[in-house]
Amino acid sequence: MLLLLAFAVQVVMPQRTIAIDDRLAADAHLAVGDRAVVSAAPGAPGDTVLISAIVSRGADPSEIARGEYHVRLHLDQLETLTTYGDRVDRFDVATRDSTATRRALAAINDAAFGFRAYPSKDIAVETSATFKVVSRFHRAIGVITIVASAIFLLCILLLKVEERRRDVAALRLIGISRRSVFRAIVLEAALVALLGSALGVAIGWLTSAAVNGYYQAFYRTPLRFSIVTGDIVLFAVALSLALGVVAGALAALRLVRTPPLRLLGR
């Protein structure tokens, strides 16, 4: 519902109070106690009201890219201004618990004539369609990044192990078993992957904080854009460790199967 606000200093005393959101307050330089004229169309006669509250915007994904302002009026005043009559867009119903919600939904929908009740969770799912698309896009980018990281990690670890050709040859020549050399190399690769993961988690956490700080300020919303959860950290570390161990094992297998003298170039 759009209400266009024409702000002007009024001589008459305001009849009603309204609440405006912090974005409108900042952009129009309004404060609690100021008066404004609200009307349903630009230039149309309206009501003079007193701004009695400035409210914060909710973390609503569906409004993220919209630059709209929000104004809260008393229902009867809005109905009169918009000539809607005794009509509303929706009713919000609070219940005691989830069982009561299910009972209320069933009771309302059984008796409803021309309208329908939905749980708030379903409405939230519908209105966050934009973010669902963004999430799918992020997941696709994430998969590409994981593939690139896996190849990069494999390459680096192969090169790192290859660099140890002479060390491995020396170890084999002094009698260290293939199995011990293999384990040492895999352990080293796992440690490198683990250290890299720890560093990656720290960088990820800092980046997430920076992303939230920047986009919350840019879109003027309390919504959290990036969340680092325990599951995500666990997944990233496990994946990195698995890739490190696989890469290390592949490289180590190649080295221990090569005769030590050939590793030395003889």
Added chain:
Amino acid sequence: MRGLLAFAALRGHAARTALAVLGVAVAAAMLLDMVMLSTGLRESFQHLLLSRGFQLRLAPRGTLPFDTEAMIPGATAILDTLRTLGDVTTVSPVLGAQLHVPRDGRVTTTFALGVNPAAQGDYELRSGRDPNDANELVANDEFLHAAGLQVGDTLEAATGYNPQLRTFAGQRRLTIVGRARFLYLSAGQPAVALPLRTLQAMTGHTRDDAVSLFMVRLRDGASVDAARDWIRAHVRTVDAISTADALAQVDDRLRYFRQLGYILGAVSLMVGFLLITTLMTVSVNERVGEIAVMRAIGVSRPHVVQQIVLESTVISSAGTACGLALGLATARYLNAILSQFPGLPAAIDFFPFQPRAIWTALALLASVGILAGVYPSWRAASRPIAGTLREEAVA
């Protein structure tokens, strides 16, 4: 000779070379996608806005076109005012509304546009003709499919529906005279277009003569900014939005994707650079003896550098070639995801094929390939020959 030596060195470590090429290919694919994403959306939107030659949109003051339910009253008076501006060649008033079509016990709801068929810029006819008569409409395939209708059929349509009483308001019998593709609507959205006066009468907007939007076409060579400023000064109830203004709004709202494109593009470039540099450094370190021998028998330092830079260039070129194909394929996949944005015009392409994007990605990767080879090769070629040979002999 340099080419042969470089090729032999790469073939000597086939697995390593293959991995490096694969790594560069994925980085190149990501880079291409991000270059396309960072610039493509803007170009695609600009192309869409200018596709029918309307340079200005007039929306209710304080809103964007069809962003809210706000209306512009007094459309005829505004039309007369706009026609006094000499640069204006065409003005297309548009009214948006919901249309309910009851048929066979069910109601199909569609988006309806009230237009002036002679000046409209909202749809392209696929078959049939424009709705020139008051009781005619054109519809898109989505509506025809949803309602089970075809061109030539007659339907009962209403603009108001009271769900409590199950009664309709603003009813009228209309005939479908054409099949159309709507340019600015999202994929899968049912839509129809009918004469403006008909929709105004059905919605009850005849008295205030309201429309949702005006689209204005200017003569060639006219200053869009000057016309916009003139309209802003003479028509107080509207915001005149030029294509540049609309693009700035889109840039602002979708800034996230542009920034993501820049960041991920930079990361991809860095990954490619690090991969080639690491590979070349290790490769050169393994061959310091060989390089020292080459230098000892008289091969010049630039020759050694060129050979190693050639190796890194071959890796980056092969990786880039594979990456471009991979990038175009992933771009289609990513575009299919992003095109599901609610309310986004179906014609918007987040990853449009742009030769400039491909050349940019190619140039960046070629530079990275050369740069990645320069440092390790120069370091290897600068090592003291005698000392290196002695170290290698002792080793």
